Amino acid sequence: MPCVDTLDHAVDAHCHLDVEDFAADRDAVFERAHRVGVRGFVVAGVGPEAWGAQRTLAARPGVKWTAGLHPVAVADGADVDAALAALPQAFVGAHAAVGVGETGLDRRAAHAPTLDRQEAAFRAHLAFARERNLPVVLHLVACYARALDLLRRDGLPPAGGMVHAWSGGPELVRDFCALGLHLSVAGLVAHPRSRRLRAAAAAIPFDRLLIETDAPDMAPPDLPRRNEPAFLPAIAAAVAAARGCTAHAVIVSTAANAARLFGPF
């Protein structure tokens, strides 16, 4: 017989549990996440050097990973070519990747490559994802109008995708959803000054909503600076408060959406 517990299988739709920050206590990080009902994890790719570690993590229950080259890592054209040439390998064999990314556009990151260079890599990732019909994981910072144009022109795979750490305000929610994307809300939603993000979190249709920690980055306020999936319930609670629903409703729908996008956890 189902109990409340079986419904509380929250999914952290975007995190980086493969990084050095978790080297010392990775098992404990998973343990703490499991204890608060977080059972699914999408470990997002930032570059080929980490794909091996991500694949190893995906041997753990509930862990999936995506392969891509992060937009701030496309400074060198040779790196982009090598990453794109290696991309097909990420999708074969045991514990293969389930999506393409992170890719996208970032105008704010320190030492960000030119937008033209980012755009070329972004379009190549999209073309690969369309060809294989794989969901994409998008990283968009201060480039939403340009990204919307590009996505409308090039098109997304039927498998769709997600915009991680949505920061496009409430106005663009409808346009991005119309493209077939899911929008993922991160810990900033709990910050007292994040009024626009809370308005966006309230505007995202329930069947397109995701939640994420982006661990180890973007910790919600009043929590340790190193973010981890065990903090996901705080994000679910802040999204629920913005929408005027229960955290349970947010957890159940976001977990179902993540499973539809990336497969069962």
Ligand SMILES: [Zn+2]
């Ligand atoms: Zn990320």
